[in-house]
Amino acid sequence: MTSENQTDLPSRRSALPKSPGRVAYGYRTTPDGKRIPAPGEAEVVRELITRVAARESLVGVVREFEARGLVGRSGKPISRVSAAAIVRNETYAGHRPEIAPALVDEETFGAAQKELDSKKRHGEGGDSGAKYLLTGIARCGECGRTLQHTTIASAGVVKDHYRCFVRGDHTIARSQAWLDNMVIDELMRMLPDAKPGQLLYDLARDPRPREVWARLPLSRRRAIILESLTVEILRVGRGKSGSAEGIRLTRRVAT
Numbered sequence: 001m002t003s004e005n006q007t008d009l010p011s012r013r014s015a016l017p018k019s020p021g022r023v024a025y026g027y028r029t030t031p032d033g034k035r036i037p038a039p040g041e042a043e044v045v046r047e048l049i050t051r052v053a054a055r056e057s058l059v060g061v062v063r064e065f066e067a068r069g070l071v072g073r074s075g076k077p078i079s080r081v082s083a084a085a086i087v088r089n090e091t092y093a094g095h096r097p098e099i100a101p102a103l104v105d106e107e108t109f110g111a112a113q114k115e116l117d118s119k120k121r122h123g124e125g126g127d128s129g130a131k132y133l134l135t136g137i138a139r140c141g142e143c144g145r146t147l148q149h150t151t152i153a154s155a156g157v158v159k160d161h162y163r164c165f166v167r168g169d170h171t172i173a174r175s176q177a178w179l180d181n182m183v184i185d186e187l188m189r190m191l192p193d194a195k196p197g198q199l200l201y202d203l204a205r206d207p208r209p210r211e212v213w214a215r216l217p218l219s220r221r222r223a224i225i226l227e228s229l230t231v232e233i234l235r236v237g238r239g240k241s242g243s244a245e246g247i248r249l250t251r252r253v254a255t
Ligand SMILES: [Zn+2]
Pocket: 140, 141, 142, 143, 144, 145, 164, 165, 166, 170, 172
């Protein structure tokens, strides 16, 4: 697993995708290559994140944008999935200053994350745009921020990872499939202790919980993890990013 060691990222950073043509919504590029807020887009990003932070439903904001005739770069109304991705993008909170400046402050951004998380917990599907099991759920053990998805190229192979994008320079990442499996294994170990009323209980009652798990919608699987476990990834020595010692799984439910 040494090829997956992502704790020494300065050298890997250059391997991250950096297509110059793909500037995130809300920004434009100056002639000298800097990203600055894009008039007309930055305001939309700010308004969206701020209104979600203020506990308006994502769907409600998206519908209202459409009613106002607001469109994204494709020329179509901004979809709920796109809107969720915008609210979840840490770049807008200034977590990737080397790439782009903040459009909202940390407090607003954090409140918006909480709002989407709570919608998920209550089954309102507020974050149906999440594509990965642990984005916005697993946290960095160094700074406490939630991890986001990224791809990292290693030895010519591009793989999905969860990564902390933080101000400054600590870089912590793990292979997405590897971390997902570790978390699922822990959930399966928790099944004998699941109690009625817990989301895990339905899985526990089935003789083939892994098959049931695999058939659940992603939003449900994410809700089960949110209720059952906290997932943190820690800084470990070189060559150990594939070892369990760098992962802290804490059971949230009484067992
Ligand atoms: Zn961090």
